[in-house]
Amino acid sequence: MNLSDRYRARGQFDLTTSEPFDFELTVAKPAGWHWSTPTEVFTGSTLWSGTYLDDTPVGLKMSAAKKGVSVTVFAQSALTDHEETKLLAAIKSGLGEDEELDAFYNFARDDPVLSITVQDLYGMRAGRLDDLFGRVILAITLQMAPLKRSQDMMARLLERYGTRILFDGRQVVLWPRLFTIANLDPTELRQEIKLGYRSERLVKAARYLTEHPMSLRELLCEPEKEAIKDAMEIPGIGTYSAGLIVGQSSVQLDVWSVVIISELLLGRKPRYPRQEINAVTRAMRDRWGKWAWLAFVYIVNDLPKLATIYHLSRVT
Numbered sequence: 001m002n003l004s005d006r007y008r009a010r011g012q013f014d015l016t017t018s019e020p021f022d023f024e025l026t027v028a029k030p031a032g033w034h035w036s037t038p039t040e041v042f043t044g045s046t047l048w049s050g051t052y053l054d055d056t057p058v059g060l061k062m063s064a065a066k067k068g069v070s071v072t073v074f075a076q077s078a079l080t081d082h083e084e085t086k087l088l089a090a091i092k093s094g095l096g097e098d099e100e101l102d103a104f105y106n107f108a109r110d111d112p113v114l115s116i117t118v119q120d121l122y123g124m125r126a127g128r129l130d131d132l133f134g135r136v137i138l139a140i141t142l143q144m145a146p147l148k149r150s151q152d153m154m155a156r157l158l159e160r161y162g163t164r165i166l167f168d169g170r171q172v173v174l175w176p177r178l179f180t181i182a183n184l185d186p187t188e189l190r191q192e193i194k195l196g197y198r199s200e201r202l203v204k205a206a207r208y209l210t211e212h213p214m215s216l217r218e219l220l221c222e223p224e225k226e227a228i229k230d231a232m233e234i235p236g237i238g239t240y241s242a243g244l245i246v247g248q249s250s251v252q253l254d255v256w257s258v259v260i261i262s263e264l265l266l267g268r269k270p271r272y273p274r275q276e277i278n279a280v281t282r283a284m285r286d287r288w289g290k291w292a293w294l295a296f297v298y299i300v301n302d303l304p305k306l307a308t309i310y311h312l313s314r315v316t
Helices: 023-027 082-093 101-108 114-121 134-142 147-161 179-182 186-193 200-210 216-220 224-231 237-244 254-263 274-302
Strands: 008-016 039-045 046-053 056-065 068-075 161-168 170-176
Touching: 008 039, 008 134, 023 186, 023 216, 023 224, 039 274, 046 147, 046 161, 056 161, 068 082, 082 101, 082 147, 101 114, 101 134, 101 274, 114 186, 114 274, 134 216, 134 237, 147 186, 179 200, 216 237, 224 237
Parallel strands: none
Antiparallel strands: 008 068, 039 046, 046 056, 056 068, 161 170
16 A cells, blocks of 8 residues: 555535534444545544545545534645535535435334434434445455454455555545456455455456446436446345445345344344345335335444343344
């Protein structure tokens, strides 16, 4: 990885956000979900993160402002007007600007489970910064692996192939570039990163996206079925992984989350969790419809409170 201290502040902007909006809950979710990259830093109500702007790394320092979010952009050279406009649009989208939070809250207040979560997490948006390849990496490393193993694989990928940037006294590592992974021999990933069979899948996915560029924002503008279909064109991405990438109304449950949702919705712990994923997913869809994804986000991020009210065997 290349470490550079040549990143300088290239602009400061105040973005207006729609209410309700809570900056900290959106970018530093209680469940520990990252906003852009797992290495970003959130402390003292300020987020230091980063992304790629047309393959150029940029650092982002963000904090809550009176009517939205204050953003300082760090880069190695000045941004053009087009680059600035593109970056700010991506940030606003990543902060969940397009989410119908008021409508979700109106729906949630009549649900015994969701009414608790929306009160606890008022203003939290599900938004994440547009980094499609980062989500592909996440989806592939999560395949058939315990969370700890997935986290280890992602950490090794970032350490060896990520882009390290230094700005404002902070260090952030961005996801590996597409062409970096696309040019690798899968054997290297298998031996050095311990990805196993996922090595071939990740390299093929990177090569496909290099030849067929697509963005998360473009996918999210499509009807969900079409977005999932397009995501499944990426090698190594099946229905489950596509649902993780797109994350609109459908929710892809795993063995851990199916137990929690079953206990909340059906009042029982599944005897054979993997076999009941489809049934519990249908129960979510029947109860929450198009709000299933936001409902899932709110539930997972409010588990400590829910566990004081409901018996959740997977929450300690």
